[in-house]
Amino acid sequence: MFLIQSTLNMEASSRFLNQSLIERHRDSLNKVEGPANKDDLFESITHNLKKNKASVVSHYYVDPLIQEITEKTGGFVGDSLEMAKFGSRCESENLIVCGVKFMAETAKILSPEKSIFVPTLESTCSLDLGCPADELKELKNKHPERELVVYANTSAEVKAMSDWVVTSSIAKEIIEDLHFEGKKILWAPDKYLGSYLQKETGADMILWDSACVVHEEFKSNGIKDLKALHPDAGVLVHPESPPEVIEMADAVGSTSHLIKASRELDFDKFIVATDKSIFYKMSQFSPNKEFFEAPTGGVGSSCKSCAHCPWMGLNSLYNLDKCVLELNNEIQLDESLIKSAKEPLDKMIQFNA
DSSP states (O other): OEEOOOTTTOOOGGGGOOHHHHHHHHHHHTOOSOOTTHHHHHHHHHHHHHHTTEEEEEETTSOHHHHHHHHHTTOEEEOHHHHHHHHHHOOOSEEEEESOHHHHHHHHHHOTTSEEEOSOTTOOOHHHHTSOHHHHHHHHHHOTTSEEEEESSSOHHHHHTOSEEEOTTTHHHHHHHHHHTTOOEEEESBHHHHHHHHHHHOOOEEEOOBOOTTGGGBOHHHHHHHHHHOTTOEEEEOTTSOHHHHTTOSEEOOHHHHHHHHHHSSOSEEEEESOGGGHHHHHHHOTTSEEEEOOBSOOGGGOSSTTSOTTGGGOOHHHHHHHHHHOOSBOOOOHHHHHHHHHHHHHHHHHTO
16 A cells, blocks of 8 residues: 655644635634524525425434434435435435535436525635545556546536545445455545545555545544543544544444444443534434534644534524525536536446345
């Protein structure tokens, strides 16, 4: 296994967070109560979804209030793979994607006949930003003998040049299959997920050097300290986390896998190393269990993500309401780009069928 460093001067993933975004993020985390006009916003969103023949699809990492209104209006809450599948089978001609931009691009690629909108165009991803298409293309050209497998957390341009696109829920199975076929792999962009997959499958993989701003902040020492306070707690870890954190896990997997584990494992408490907005769904399935966010590299004013994606946090009931009303912030992609990016996405969906 080799680790390739991008020419971007790869530092911590938090380098993509400017001070303004960090401050907005901390302000939102400090708000204990939801908006006073929650009921009015729910009513407005519900009315305008029907009026504009639209549906909402949301990721587990967005504000629990957005997850709630998504479910109440017949939309869908899930991981990125299930979001993509829902978007393609949904009958609504307009789709509002609450998550980050690459998820909306994926919805557009799989359903080009639909109009795809997002509450805010600011919502991006450190993995996407950390893997520029032109730099990845240079690396791909140096290793033409390898299958380029990219994580779904990438731009449409990166997907278009890939052989496979995978989500964390299906990555291991696809890498195992390619390894069984004797193929060598060029992996991008998450180095921690790539390292985990290489260890689990034994595949020959060259890894791009990028990371998720949330999962990279989880620290094993902090989890040990929290485990000392709650020795009877299970530990759930997303594989985008550092290896020393993954080693502490009772279950490792995608968001959907972790939710399933929180229901099925014989623990009444869990320390969870992924975005804390997932607690909404975990608590929904297991209301009598306790969930604790895994400690990050900083606390209070010193943490960057504080166990919640700053870009996911830019989605709010207010901008969702505005988006549903005005159908603004539409995702636009060239037809040729859609065609190229759709091929590896279709391969993933068919593999999982």
